[in-house]
């Protein structure tokens with residue numbers, strides 16, 4: 684039998700962290716959610732509350748289950764509040780220094796048997812693990828966005844991740860009702876190694892004037908049956924996250940085919956990060972997103 688996981692800590696209450704917290708609480712686990720300040724935690728909990736409310740109004744969840752799910756969630760105002768977690772999943776900004784500092788703080792507080800996981804989209808699990816006191820109990824658990832809706836979770840073993848940790852995480856992912864794929868620890872793993880160069884190419888297609896935002900997205904939704912066009916998806920993921928992933932691919936493989944499109948760099952420099960900042964390839968200030976090029 685694998686190591687039991689009853690209490691889960693989530694660090695980072697943004698779009699991924701609050702989605703992970705929701706699905707873990709809905710699966711019956713006790714979940715503590717932490718972020719840099721209380722307002723961020725409250726915003727994450729409020730996003731979950733609204734989604735659970737919609738599930739009830741769509742008759743996909745009973746009112747009793749909604750209440751029980753929400754009661755299993757609590758705010759962790761400090762890292763100390765995560766001390767008794769069996770598993771902590773870090774879902775903070777895609778920045779290696781930020782993540783490494785979080786793991787240093789966590790290691791000082793957690794039980795020695797607790798599993799540490801990162802939801803990183805691209806960074807080396809092996810290198811993040813090597814900076815902790817427990818590389819054998821460190822693993823990548825890469826959820827897809829939007830977490831409550833997407834069926835896949837990529838599990839990424841670092842070079843030191845032991846079998847007991849892998850088995851506990853495999854069972855955890857199964858208990859959430861998700862399907863797991865196993866990826867070796869190479870830059871951006873499987874999904875983003877394939878998906879992000881496609882998004883980067885869509886930005887290059889826009890940059891070169893081959894098509895407008897609308898024509899590129901329409902081409903790929905109607906022409907390739909993608910649920911979202913690549914520029915809508917880039918805005919949805921966050922252009923900062925897309926750029927970070929392209930940089931990890933470019934640095935990690937040293938292959939010019941992964942060069943981030945200069946237009947993507949310019950948008951991030953402008954603070955146009957997509958849906959979360961109100962503007963990316965679309966402007967989200969009105970009722971409907973409006974293409975910006």
Ligand SMILES: CC(=O)CC(=O)SCCNC(=O)CCNC(=O)[C@H](O)C(C)(C)COP(=O)(O)OP(=O)(O)OC[C@H]1O[C@@H](n2cnc3c(N)ncnc32)[C@H](O)[C@@H]1OP(=O)(O)O
Pocket residue numbers: 734741743803804826827828829830831832833874875878910911916920924
């Ligand atoms: C970057 C990385 O590291 C890895 C990644 O995650 S890459 C990104 C992977 N994700 C994708 O590729 C998503 C592609 N898009 C889609 O699959 C679909 O457009 C979608 C599922 C997001 C929305 O589907 P849709 O039918 O157009 O929209 P809609 O009917 O409004 O919503 C469908 C469901 O998604 C949910 N949803 C939509 N946006 C959501 C969000 N931001 N957060 C949570 N749930 C969301 C809705 O609540 C709704 O749920 P129910 O069916 O339970 O009511």
Ligand SMILES: NC(=O)C1=CN([C@@H]2O[C@H](COP(=O)(O)OP(=O)(O)OC[C@H]3O[C@@H](n4cnc5c(N)ncnc54)[C@H](OP(=O)(O)O)[C@@H]3O)[C@@H](O)[C@H]2O)C=CC1
Pocket residue numbers: 694695696697698699700717718719723774775776777778781785802803804805825826827828919920921924959
């Ligand atoms: N977006 C996506 O589609 C996907 C993203 N991921 C990965 O998930 C992670 C989170 O991404 P996402 O949710 O989109 O990002 P968001 O920007 O929505 O959320 C990140 C959250 O982490 C907070 N944060 C930053 N530093 C710290 C810290 N030191 N301690 C605690 N919290 C902190 C941020 O606060 P503040 O804003 O104040 O800095 C923010 O609230 C990234 O590693 C990303 O690559 C994985 C799959 C899909």
